[in-house]
Amino acid sequence: xxxxxxxxxxxxxxxxxxxxxxxxxxxxxxxxxxxxxxxxxxxxxxxxxxxxxxxxxxxxxxxxxxxxxxxxxxxxxxxxxxxxxxxxxxxxxxxxxxxxxxxxxxxxxxxxxxxxxxxxxxxxxxxxxxxxxxxx
Numbered sequence: 001x002x003x004x005x006x007x008x009x010x011x012x013x014x015x016x017x018x019x020x021x022x023x024x025x026x027x028x029x030x031x032x033x034x035x036x037x038x039x040x041x042x043x044x045x046x047x048x049x050x051x052x053x054x055x056x057x058x059x060x061x062x063x064x065x066x067x068x069x070x071x072x073x074x075x076x077x078x079x080x081x082x083x084x085x086x087x088x089x090x091x092x093x094x095x096x097x098x099x100x101x102x103x104x105x106x107x108x109x110x111x112x113x114x115x116x117x118x119x120x121x122x123x124x125x126x127x128x129x130x131x132x133x134x135x136x
Contacts, residue, residue, distance in 0.1 A: 018114040037067075039118075040068040049084055094132065095136055
């Protein structure tokens with residue numbers, strides 16, 4: 001599991017070494033609509049093929065990532081190996097989403113060997129989330 005912490009104005013890092021990957025987006029900050037759109041597109045362009053959103057307004061992330069995937073293909077057909085599955089988990093504990101990621105979040109045509117926990121927050125929780133993910 002790779003932990004990536006992003007605050008409101010921080011740079012979006014290069015994740016290409018992890019491509020293809022599944023991503024758990026943990027939203028603890030308020031994120032503007034434009035920033036959400038930028039992050040969603042960045043996830044798709046970086047190689048995310050399965051996105052799970054948890055936290056503040058997580059259902060909107062499901063839609064935002066879906067739209068980013070569609071936009072990249074000009075709202076036409078998306079090849080199976082580039083289709084991004086999305087889920088949101090507003091009624092679950094984060095530990096349940098970590099478990100879901102490890103046991104259920106599989107792509108239909110591509111092996112996803114890497115997992116990113118993308119934490120959108122003012123404060124980092126790298127050690128806590130690494131421990132929680134390992135125990136899920």
